[in-house]
Amino acid sequence: MANKMALLEIHRVSKQFGSKTIISSLDLNAEEGSIFGFLGPNGAGKTTTIRMIVGILRPTEGKISISGYDTVEDAIQAKMITGYIPDAPYLYPKLTGYEYLELVAHLYGLKNFKKRIFTLAERFDLAGSLEYFIDSYSFGMRQKLSIIGAVLPNPKLVVVDEPLIGLDPPAARTVKDLFIELKKDGVLVFMSTHFLEIAELLCDRVGIIDRGELASVGRLDELMKNKNTRLEEIFLRLLAERREEGSDERRRWEALADAAGRSKTC
Ligand SMILES: Nc1ncnc2c1ncn2[C@@H]1O[C@H](COP(=O)(O)OP(=O)(O)OP(=O)(O)O)[C@@H](O)[C@H]1O
Numbered sequence: 001m002a003n004k005m006a007l008l009e010i011h012r013v014s015k016q017f018g019s020k021t022i023i024s025s026l027d028l029n030a031e032e033g034s035i036f037g038f039l040g041p042n043g044a045g046k047t048t049t050i051r052m053i054v055g056i057l058r059p060t061e062g063k064i065s066i067s068g069y070d071t072v073e074d075a076i077q078a079k080m081i082t083g084y085i086p087d088a089p090y091l092y093p094k095l096t097g098y099e100y101l102e103l104v105a106h107l108y109g110l111k112n113f114k115k116r117i118f119t120l121a122e123r124f125d126l127a128g129s130l131e132y133f134i135d136s137y138s139f140g141m142r143q144k145l146s147i148i149g150a151v152l153p154n155p156k157l158v159v160v161d162e163p164l165i166g167l168d169p170p171a172a173r174t175v176k177d178l179f180i181e182l183k184k185d186g187v188l189v190f191m192s193t194h195f196l197e198i199a200e201l202l203c204d205r206v207g208i209i210d211r212g213e214l215a216s217v218g219r220l221d222e223l224m225k226n227k228n229t230r231l232e233e234i235f236l237r238l239l240a241e242r243r244e245e246g247s248d249e250r251r252r253w254e255a256l257a258d259a260a261g262r263s264k265t266c
């Protein structure tokens with residue numbers, strides 16, 4: 001445990017869109033063989049950070065490396081060991097599910113992938129639909145295909161922007177089990193989520209981002225020192241404290257934190 005390697009290193013990363021600073025000097029490490037929860041309110045900068053990790057966006061300042069590969073300088077090497085599940089499944093509508101996964105397998109240079117495709121598809125109850133065009137898939141089916149595509153090449157890092165959106169209860173369960181298995185296999189799962197119960201259940205460490213700044217980061221068990229305090233209450237209180245004293249917003253967040261504190265005794 002103590003000697004796990006920092007697989008993902010985010011070093012003083014800032015991102016600006018025009019004159020707007022969205023991410024300010026973000027420093028964050030996450031270890032192999034763990035699940036890291038990236039939490040924060042709407043618009044805090046989670047997706048922007050995730051897009052920089054997977055190389056869709058470039059940091060304005062700072063560096064991100066994955067297993068030592070710089071996401072800008074060594075972009076291909078970094079991408080070869082990364083699986084990405086975006087917040088919405090952007091897929092090719094005129095490919096069948098199987099053709100899409102085959103394309104992913106070829107892009108990553110996989111051999112003998114057919115059995116693995118069907119094993120994963122069966123776990124997600126999607127094997128019977130692989131012969132159909134993605135066009136005909138429901139949102140949840142697309143999400144499942146996107147998840148399968150991300151883990152198919154056995155990446156070292158799986159980056160997930162909201163893992164459970166649109167999934168039915170069996171698929172949500174499968175995703176949770178899959179993430180735990182990945183962790184046991186030494187993979188780092190880096191996920192953003194608004195479902196704090198999921199973070200509590202799965203994550204070893206969490207980081208809370210607020211207005212582009214890292215407001216808190218640490219081991220979940222340390223953060224929840226008082227075992228009676230739920231992550232929801234910690235999250236709401238932290239955000240309230242960061243709002244201007246006496247402001248309506250601060251009062252609103254405090255009231256929500258109080259309510260979360262009370263509801264734990266129910
Ligand atoms: N391409 C862009 N151009 C300008 N502003 C952007 C761009 N992309 C994101 N932003 C802004 O960056 C901020 C952070 O957005 P981001 O999508 O990273 O938030 P988020 O934490 O993922 O929120 P959510 O929980 O709603 O998914 C928002 O204010 C958003 O409007």
Ligand SMILES: [Mg+2]
Nearest residue numbers: 046047087161
């Ligand atoms: Mg987002």
